Amino acid sequence: MDIASILGIILGIFLFVFGVINGGGNLTRDFWDVPSVIITIGGSLAGTLASHKLSDFINGLKSITLTFKDTKADVSEVIKNIIDLSNIARKEGLLALEEAANGIEDEFLKKGVMLVVDGTDPELVRGIMEADLLSVEERHNVNIGFWKAWEGLGPAWGMIGTLIGLINMLAKLDDPSTVGPSMSVALVTTLYGSLIANWLCNPTAAKLKVNNDEEIRIKEITVEGLLSIQAGENPRVIEEKLKSFLSPKMREGMTDQGGGEE
Template sequence: MDIASLLSIIGGIAMVIFGVLSSNSFDITAMQMYIDPASVVITFGGSICSTIGCFKLADGINGFKSISLPFKDKTYDPSQTIRTIIDMSNVGRKEGLLALEEAANGIEDEFLKKGIMLVVDGTDPELVRGILETDMVCLETRHKDVIKFWEKWGEMGPAWGMIGTLLGLIAMLNKLSDPSAIGPQMSVALVTTLYGSLIANWLCAPIAGKLSVNNDMEVVNRQITIEGLLSIQAGENPRVIEEKLKSFLSPSVREGVLENGGGGEE
């Protein structure tokens, strides 16, 4: 499980609860003032309906299903990918490209395995690049569609919070003849704005941000894979391939790429 995402969700709600309690002398009964079923329906229900209306139904459902993705500890390690490619390069230079088919059996990365099989089958390098880059672009498009869903919900949340507040203010103005009702009515009206802000800043923004980070990491990992496989197919020296692929990494990471495995040509 991704600890950062979990801490973000738990920490965010903890800060809100602390703010509520601290402003009410830590009276636990004060929490009731911030719970209003009608506001929940207006803010969450309205924003969800508007968000789904911006997408095809299937895309909206996929957007909701993606809520678990930020919490999955799915790591993309470019250093490990480079080490694997260097190992493949050594095998290819010593035993020929056909030997890569057997070496690929233990690889779990389906994208890398797909690329290796294209190379083993003697596919034209430009065609290999075209197939793999198309796969990568389509992957990124799917990811961005999901990210847009959360960004759109983040936009709709505060908007529907304001709509709920306006509805509450209208109800309050209709009861101006009763001064004792103004305070409670105003309080309920503002609760919807609070809910809208929570939707945007506590839920949607962190999820969209984490999905974007994961997308960027996976795209870089696939770019490394494509360049590495084409270099293997071209018969380049493993040390040259290593230096080429390390350019994708930050300087602080490059030196330790091959410390835990792999290596240049022996």
């Protein structure tokens, strides 16, 4: 489980409740209105549905579960695996990688290894792997786009609900006692829209993008590593090349991967 996402959501709820109670408000009396919930959440979801295909809409909703999963993507472990493969290829030849590929769990890496073993032209290997990488990123961007779309529509439908409330309030101006309660209900929809955007949608889209960037970086490292192995480069050189994808702090934190002999 990704503890950061869970803590963020819980902390957001706590701070909202604290603000309401500290200001003397009542959660159920002052901040809960069923019609406002229906207008804001229902309307914004309807708009999001209208801007997506049904399958993309459903997958977008489901993608929130990905923010709670720990991807366990270890860049240093990926580099180590590639260095191990480069040592095998240097000592026993590229064909020896076929047997080593049987123990690889990463399907992307395994696919690349088999392309190398089959003697595929390096440029074709790069083209195939990058096409796969692009396809993954496009699927991720559809989910990210879903949450960005909902993020924009939440406050918009909150404002629509507020306008509806104001119109109803003005229609009953002959009764001054209804102005306060009507104004309160009207503003609640704007609050709901802001909560949808800033407590739910924006953090979800941001976390999905973080996960996407991390996965894409690992796949880019994999592609460069495989092409370097195919080119017959020294494992030590390959290791240093792959470390260039990392931040200085991550490079310092990496232990020696056991590069090959000169």
